[in-house]
Amino acid sequence: MENPTDRKYTKEHEWIKIDGNIATVGITDFAQDQLTDVVFVELPEVGKQIEQNGNLCVVESVKSVSDIFSPVSGEIVEVNKALENSPALINNDPFESGWIVKLKVRNEIESAQLMTPEEYNKFLTEIE
Amino acid sequence: MxxxxxxxxxxxxxxxxxxxxxxxxxxxxxxxxxxQKSALRIPDxxxxxxxxxxxxKISIKNKKPLSFLGGGNYNHHIPSTVNAIISRGEFSTSYTPYQPEISQGTLQAIFEYQSMICELTGMDVSNASMYDGATSLAEAMILASKIKGKKQVLVSQALNPFYREVLETYARASEIKIIKIDIVDGLTSDFETEGSSAIIVQNPNFFGLIENLEEIRKKAADILLISSTTEPLSWAMLKPFSEYDVDIVTAEGQSFGNPMNFGGPGLGIIATKQAYLRQIPGRLAGETVDIHGNRGFALTLCTREQHIRREKATSNICTNEGLCALAAAVYLATYGRNLGRLAQLNNQLAVYFTCKLSQIEGVDLVFDKPFFNEFVIRIRKDLLSKLSDIEIGISLENYYPNLEGCYLVCCTEMTSKEDIDRVIDEITQ
Amino acid sequence: MKLLNEKSKQGRSSFNVGLLDIQTNIPDDLQRTELNLPELPEVEVVRHYTNLSNSNFGVDNGLYPLGSCTMKYNPKINEIAANISQFNLHPLSHHNRGTLEIIYQLQQYLCEITGMHAFSTQPAAGAHGELTGIMIMKAWFEKRGEQRTKVIIPDSCHGTNPASVSLCRFEPVHVKSSSSGGVDLEDLRQKMSRDVVGIMITNPNTLGIFDENIQEITQTIHDYGGLCYLDGANMNPMLGVVKPGDFGIDIMHLNLHKTFSTPHGGGGPGSGPVGVVKDLEPFLPNPRISMKKEKLEFEQSEDSIGRVHSFYGNFGILLRAYSYIRSIGASGLRNIAENAVLNANYMKEKLKKHYHLPYDRICQHELVIDDSLMPNGVTTNDIAKRLMDFGFHPPTIYFPLIVKGAMLIEPTETETKENLDAFVDAMKAIKEEAENEPEKLTKAPLNASIGRLDIVRAARKPKLTWFT
Structure with missing residues (x-):
């Protein structure tokens, strides 16, 4: 699966897509592949304030637990309720219907510092 | 050898x-x-x-007189089916069922055990077992403080004193504060909930009395209600805990098919509501299918456990009391609905005993309240001395200074009417 | 196979109970109205569980080389011993001299075997012993008025170690393993400070390696006033050969259900006695059984961490372990260590011709191989499942975490050379299948009573009782 060009990436394999002051966050195809079948997503509460690199949520596969970190600071305005019953969305469609949360961005500069798709692709080839 | x-x-x-x-x-x-240069100093x-x-030679140094001891460990009959099953090497010599394809026996038995515990307690989820009654209660205390985010719990003094000691030990390590709730006339008295995550009560309580769970639940509206039981045979007669909206049920399951064994191994039971499923400690067996679509069972929600979540696990428990849970399952399956009659018989014997005792001057029933199969008597010293070759009960004054000369007496189906009559005869002679 | 409730039919229970003509004292509103336990005739109960047992695999069925679990033969005499009716005593009975003698003698034997000064047999399992040990460390520093927060744990540890540490509100700090498989001394020294409570170390470790630097490790911890805890899960190869007390261990637990042959029971009950050096004896759980003027009695200590079990621990397991130690004696204990190590090394030499051995050196009771040489994407999990078809229980897989695709193999001392050879032959055959017929592996087990189970489904839609 290709990494979409309309968003930014982190070294922890999260993606962030900015639309106005709202950022949608998920994990990349590489991340879901490493996790294997996702069985549970512990979603945060709407309204929670979160710092950049703060703990956003926990994603579980059968045999592992991964913390997902927030690429930017902000307030959680929406969570992907569909994941409660269909955590597999993260595996099947990580960049679209498998999104995890939407944040109201507090500091726009933070996202500017994240990796571009090209930089992330290069990063992936380095770690593999 | x-x-x-x-x-x-x-x-x-x-x-x-x-x-x-x-x-x-x-x-x-x-x-x-x-x-090591020399051999160990251990006999050949x-x-x-x-x-x-x-x-x-060593075992006969123990003596087994007529005994009415209970208080957390009970002398119940173990149906012949139980040992026949648990001594099968396929069960007893296997490890934790991490490889489900060759552990279906253990896994299905756990699944059925979990189901029967839920039937008895009315709770949604039971785990596969804990060490014993006291440690499963301690884990419930820790679980409650995580759920509520408050490091303080209320503990009824009508809880088994050994269990209170274990709670103190765990609370000290986990930095939880325990507030003691007094007893009035044998039952848990009033309490304030502010600052606490839960209240812990025992039912039937240490004195054998049935607590007023409905009242306690009302007073504990904003905190969790945790119950502990040491005599779960009472469950077959009493309303299930779900009817009082209890949040976490814990118990010592030794009564279900496990010998007294000087207090161990026991069977730690813990059951809770669906809402706390992902916080429950220990193993869970769940239903699934194999690649051909056949029903099968596997350990599940393992990410809660230490081998995956490590320092963030819900508990450090690994080995539990699997074979004791199997014994309990075979026990419950053997009795089936007749477990209700067994509970009635236990209660009847205790009632019979109190009726007989209450006719004797110098013996008092200390609490005049409904009990299951244990009750407290106060007995005059000269009468007690007549019972030197009988274990009449657990002396309570060490644990409750105001209960001087009081004993906790227990009857089970192993107590015959003749045994009771013998006690009465010896006292009145 | 059908579930108990699916086999149930109202009125079928045959286990009758006669009642007395006595009114209950329990008001109706406290009584339950329904009890939906399954109803089966006794014969069907026995058949149900007998048939279930047929789809289970125990040590009694065959080789069970589950690493770090020491699945040795569980002598049947232990079960006879445990069922002597005179030992089935109420815990608060005062007529307990025989029982106390067993516990006391066992404590003495465990001290002699480990070089510890005193033991408590209260903890009910290994992890329970760990927790007890960390509680003792906490109480020790509280008593000294020192506030320490960190516990050092090697990255090859059992998962219970960090979990036990965090239950006591300490922070686990991991130290790396060196390229030869022991603790990286440099990393250890860097992480040391006066904030360190101590170390929790497994030795021989989960790679099956006895850390040749063990004395330097414990000395380093002691230099900073810390305490050394040994996870004694791997005691088997040290019996009669080396005593942990001699290499600087202050506290340790033993797993009687591993080293001392008590059966695992499908996950328990076990027993995890904790031993300590003299200075720590007052901190052991209350009560302890000690000898006073040639009389055994319960003893309370003011500095104790308190009680950790409803009564006195798993006496039924202690009795089995006592029987085992008495039946094999001192020479038998040493024999265990020697043969456990011989069997593991023999297997290692034969397996390394076919599988990758990440640490190619002498091992103790267990060895680690991995799946890095497997062709056609065959994984450790596939190998494990296929081993079932050959009549073996698989080894511990994907552990220790520091080896990718690890298989941790512990043959134990009770296996014959022929059994070891048969296992190696199976592993060799599996390697060949991976090259020629990989689908046999990815679909394995092919001959078990059930096919490979969907554990993802079990976790996504948890169904934990027959009600839901």
Whole structure:
């Protein structure tokens, strides 16, 4: 699966897509592949304030637990309720219907510092 | 005896294969100064018959007089089916069922055990077992403080004193504060909930009395209600905990098919509501299917556990009391609905005993309240001295100074009417 | 197979109970109205569980080389011993001299075997012993008025170690393993400070390696006033050969259900006695059984961490372990260590011709191989499942975490050379299948009573009772 060009990436394999002051966050195809079948997503509460690199949520596969970190600071305005019953969305469609949360961005500069798709692709080839 | 089957010849050929001269070459990583030069100071080996002779010699130093001891460990009959099943090596010599395809026996048995515990308690989820009644209660205390985010719990003093000691030990380590709730006339008294995560009560309580769970639940509206039971046979007669909206049920399940064994192994029971499913400690067996679509069972939600979540696990428990849970399952399946009648019989015997005792001057029933199969008496010293070859009950004054001269007396189906009559005769003679 | 409730039919229970003609004292509104336990005739109960047992695999069925679990033969005489009716005593009975003698003697034997000064047999399992040990460390520093927060744990540890540490509100700090498989001394020294409570170390470790630097490790901890805890899960290869007390261990637990042959029971009950050096004896759980003027009695200590079990621990397991130690004696204990190590090294030498051995050196009771040489994407999990078809229980897989695709193999001392050879032959055959017929592996087990189970489904839609 290709990494979409309309968003930014982190070294922890999260993606962030900015639309106005709202950022949608998920994990990349590489991340879901490493996790294997996702069985549970512990979603945060709407309204929670979160710092950049703060703990956003926990994603579980059968045999592992991964913390997902927030690429930017902000307030959680929406969570992907569909994941409660269909955590597999993260595996099947990580960049679209498998999104995890939407944040109201507090500091726009933070996202500017994240990796571009090209930089992330290069990063992936380095770690593999 | 010797259970190492390699012959000298085997050993020689194996050492050759490895490419070393002697066995001690295999211990070369151990610094020379640490290697033991002399044999352990432990007696020489015994044959089976010598060992049995030796053990019997020691065992007869124990005496087993007529006994009415309960208080957390009970002398119940164990149906013949139980030992026939749990002594099968396929069950008893297997490990935790991490490989479900060759552990379906253990897994289905756990699944059925979980189901029967839920039937008895009315709760949504039971785990596969904990160590014993006290430690499952301690885990419930820790669980409650995580759920509520408050490091303080209320503990009824009508809880078994040993359990209170175990709670103190765990609370100290986990930095939880325990507030003691007094007893009034044998039952848990009033309490304030502010700042606490939960209240812990025992039902039937340590004195055998049935607590007013409905009242306690009302007072504990904004905190969790945790119950502990040491005599779960009472469950077959009493309303299930779900009817009082209890949040976490814990118990000692020894009564269900496990011998007294000087107090261990027991069977730690813990059951809770669906809402706390992902916080529950220990193992869970769940239903699933195999690649052909056949029903099967596997350990599930393992990410809660220490082997995956490590320092963030819901508990550090690994080995539990699997075979004791199996014994409980066979026990419950053997009795079936007749478990209700067994509970009634236990209660009837205790009622019979109190009726007889209350006619004797110098013996008082201390609490005049509904009980299951245990009750507290106060007995005059001169009468007590007549019972020197009977264990009439657990002396309570060490644990409750105001209950001087009081004993906790227990009846089970192993107590016959004749046993009770014998006590009455000896006192009145 | 059908579930108990699916086999149930109202009125079928045959286990009758006669009642007395006595009114209950329990008001109706406290009584339950329904009890939906399954109803089966006794014969069907026995058949149900007998048939279930047929789809289970225990040590009694065959080789069970589950690493770090020491699945040795569980002598049947232990069960006879445990069922001597005179030992089935109420815990608060005062007529307990025989029982106390067993516990006391066992404590003495465990001290002699480990070089510890005193033992408590209260902890009910290994992890329970760990927790007890960390509680003792906490109480020790509280008593000294020192506030320490960190516990050093090697990265090859059992998962219970960090979990036990965090239950006591300490922070686990991991130290790396060196390229030869022991603790990286440099990393250890860097992480040391006066904030360190101590170390929790497994030795021989979970790679099966006896850390040749063990004395330097414990000395380093002691230099900073810390305490050394040994996870004694791997005691088997040290019996009669080396005593942990001699290499600087202050506290340790033993797993009687591993080293001392008590059966695992499908996950328990076990027993995890904790031993300590003299200075720590007052901190052991209350009560302890000690000898006073040639009389055994319960003893309370003011500095104790308190009680950790409803009564006195798993006496039924202690009795089995006592029987085992008495039946094999001192020479038998040493024999265990020697043969456990011989069997593991023999297997290692034969397996390394076919599988990758990440640490190619002498091992103790267990060895680690991995799946890095497997062709056609065959994984450790596939190998494990296929081993079932050959009549073996698989080894511990994907552990220790520091080896990718690890298989941790512990043959134990009770296996014959022929059994070891048969296992190696199976592993060799599996390697060949991976090359020629990989689908046999990815679909394995092919001959078990059930096919490979969907554990993802079990976790996504948890169904934990027959009600839901």
């Amino acid at each position: 010797d259970y190492t089957p390699n012959t000298d010849e085997d050993r020689e050929s194996m050492l050759r294969e490895i490419g070393v001269q002697g066995i001690m070459d295999l211990f070369k990583d151990i610094p020379e100064n640490l290697i 080996q015994l044959s089976e018959f010598e060992l049995i002779r030796e053990l019997e």
